Amino acid sequence: xxxTQGLARLAAGWRGAFASFAVGAAALASAVLFATxxxxxxxxxxIFDPIKRQWVNYDPKQAMKYYQAHGQTxxxxxxxxxxxxxxxxxxxxxxxxxxxxxxxxxPGFKAMRYGIGIGREGFGWAGIVEVGRKAEWPTWTPPxxxxxxxxxxxxxxxxxxxxxxNPLGARAMYLYENGHDTIFRIHGTSxxxxxxxxxxSGCIRMVNDEITDLYDQVEIGAKVIVLLQGAALYKGV
Amino acid sequence: xxxxxxxxxxxxxxxxxxxxAAPAIAEPVVIGVPTWPSANVTAQxxxxxxxxxxxxxxxxxxxxxxxxxxxxxxxxxxxxxxWFPNLAGALERLNERGSIVVxxxxxxxxxxxxVTKATAExxxxxxxxxxxxxxxxVSFDSDNDGxxxxxxxxxxxxxxEIEYIRARSYGxxxxxxxxxxPEEIAMAAVDVAAxxxxxxVFYCYAPHHVFDLHELVxxxxxxxxxxxxxxxxxxxxPYWLQKSRAxxxxxxxHFHVAYAKRLEEDEPEFARFLSNMALEAAxxxxxxxxxxxxxxxxAQVASEWIAxxxxxxxxxxx
Numbered sequence: 001x002x003x004t005q006g007l008a009r010l011a012a013g014w015r016g017a018f019a020s021f022a023v024g025a026a027a028l029a030s031a032v033l034f035a036t037x038x039x040x041x042x043x044x045x046x047i048f049d050p051i052k053r054q055w056v057n058y059d060p061k062q063a064m065k066y067y068q069a070h071g072q073t074x075x076x077x078x079x080x081x082x083x084x085x086x087x088x089x090x091x092x093x094x095x096x097x098x099x100x101x102x103x104x105x106x107p108g109f110k111a112m113r114y115g116i117g118i119g120r121e122g123f124g125w126a127g128i129v130e131v132g133r134k135a136e137w138p139t140w141t142p143p144x145x146x147x148x149x150x151x152x153x154x155x156x157x158x159x160x161x162x163x164x165x166n167p168l169g170a171r172a173m174y175l176y177e178n179g180h181d182t183i184f185r186i187h188g189t190s191x192x193x194x195x196x197x198x199x200x201s202g203c204i205r206m207v208n209d210e211i212t213d214l215y216d217q218v219e220i221g222a223k224v225i226v227l228l229q230g231a232a233l234y235k236g237v
Numbered sequence: 238x239x240x241x242x243x244x245x246x247x248x249x250x251x252x253x254x255x256x257x258a259a260p261a262i263a264e265p266v267v268i269g270v271p272t273w274p275s276a277n278v279t280a281q282x283x284x285x286x287x288x289x290x291x292x293x294x295x296x297x298x299x300x301x302x303x304x305x306x307x308x309x310x311x312x313x314x315x316x317x318x319x320w321f322p323n324l325a326g327a328l329e330r331l332n333e334r335g336s337i338v339v340x341x342x343x344x345x346x347x348x349x350x351x352v353t354k355a356t357a358e359x360x361x362x363x364x365x366x367x368x369x370x371x372x373x374x375v376s377f378d379s380d381n382d383g384x385x386x387x388x389x390x391x392x393x394x395x396x397x398e399i400e401y402i403r404a405r406s407y408g409x410x411x412x413x414x415x416x417x418x419p420e421e422i423a424m425a426a427v428d429v430a431a432x433x434x435x436x437x438v439f440y441c442y443a444p445h446h447v448f449d450l451h452e453l454v455x456x457x458x459x460x461x462x463x464x465x466x467x468x469x470x471x472x473x474x475p476y477w478l479q480k481s482r483a484x485x486x487x488x489x490x491h492f493h494v495a496y497a498k499r500l501e502e503d504e505p506e507f508a509r510f511l512s513n514m515a516l517e518a519a520x521x522x523x524x525x526x527x528x529x530x531x532x533x534x535x536a537q538v539a540s541e542w543i544a545x546x547x548x549x550x551x552x553x554x555x
Binding site: 082083084085086087088089094096098099101103111113126127128225226227228 | 379386416418419421422424425426428429431432433435446447450451529530532
């Protein structure tokens with residue numbers, strides 16, 4: 001059975017006849033917001049085309065085309081309540097970088113599922129952190145290495161004010177571990193077509209409407225579980 | 238070192254079971270608290286029972302192996318859930334002086350490899366040995382390296398090392414990546430897999446609340462055969478993996494309370510209680526579910542369980 005056949009078999013049991021998976025390798029180095037690595041493998045996302053009944057690559061070009069045609073992301077990447085039996089408390093966030101979903105645990109064994117985009121290198125680790133800080137229309141300050149190589153970023157070296165063009169989008173939640181900022185954020189985006197993809201810009205990106213919805217429901221101190229993403233990454237935990 | 242927590246309790250048990258208090262000893266009794274839910278609550282039950290007997294205790298979060306080593310060297314006194322055969326070898330090695338006593342009563346437990354019911358239906362997997370088939374293994378591949386992923390346990394668990402041996406013996410160490418992660422993350426991954434309908438294969442043990450949360454299928458294996466199990470500890474031999482084998486199902490496991498022999502002299506009433514303690518699988522499932530799924534604090538789960546089982550506790554204290 002090939003990879004595609006295997007996933008197609010799995011698709012038979014899926015409600016939405018749509019799925020994505022990201023495959024990543026060896027991005028063990030700590031992934032930094034907006035950082036890229038020349039050596040990083042490119043992640044791929046595939047979606048199931050219910051008309052052609054086959055798996056097709058979902059790449060930035062196609063994603064942008066879809067977004068231009070529909071003004072939104074594919075349906076399964078939009079927020080929706082799903083069945084979710086878990087031992088985690090309501091208010092807990094679970095991030096599945098492989099399949100580009102973020103779950104907010106709700107009462108009654110339900111969850112709100114949101115589509116996310118992540119960085120080119122994947123999330124880079126698995127673990128349990130918490131929301132340490134929240135900000136509306138946050139300022140974005142590019143990391144030093146990005147300032148060095150990118151003149152567009154360099155002009156914002158002292159911080160880009162919040163606004164629709166700011167890559168952090170409408171809201172940001174800063175992930176902390178043991179009281180310290182991990183440098184990972186869940187944030188909005190100025191590139192809403194990029195949900196479901198691994199592209200260079202962004203840590204955990206959500207469209208602005210959805211990050212705003214999540215932001216309003218998540219309290220500071222909320223537990224965030226980042227799932228394993230690719231076996232090479234699990235081993236680094 | 239994790240902080241120690243000294244327990245001075247005023248509990249329903251303390252109020253309800255007024256036994257003659259033993260004179261306080263200089264050193265508190267140190268009760269280890271392993272990471273998994275039932276052990277956490279059982280440690281609290283023991284602590285609250287001790288408090289009702291006037292025994293001062295400290296709760297000490299510890300991995301199971303570390304706790305056993307601490308007991309051997311005298312810096313911890315109680316292990317609430319010592320698993321056999323997982324730690325039989327370690328106990329034999331560490332207990333040459335006979336300073337650790339294992340309670341007579343064991344709770345029957347099972348250790349297996351599980352998939353969600355949806356996974357079994359989607360992939361057709363039936364047996365652990367199926368994982369050695371590369372075409373089956375790829376069903377569990379999330380990183381496109383041609384190998385599947387299987388969660389084999391938390392890094393601190395004694396079973397995890399044995400799951401490595403089993404993977405090698407069955408041959409799926411060649412087709413599957415063996416993933417060690419804390420249980421909370423692995424269980425969240427099971428939740429996501431069950432919600433999304435994606436495949437998931439993982440080490441499972443019962444009693445455990447995951448069987449109440451999800452429909453699981455235990456993968457088939459040949460019945461336990463002691464002739465086909467030979468475990469060498471990683472700590473004892475650099476070639477432990479090559480020299481070991483475990484190519485059948487786990488034996489039916491048991492877990493027991495274990496305690497320092499010194500308690501028989503220093504705290505005889507408490508030692509008698511530990512020796513008589515006889516939790517059942519149904520107790521373990523109930524406290525595990527209340528703690529992990531209903532999110533009650535371990536101390537509250539313990540005190541509620543005690544309130545429902547005062548007669549049994551009185552009997553164990555006789």
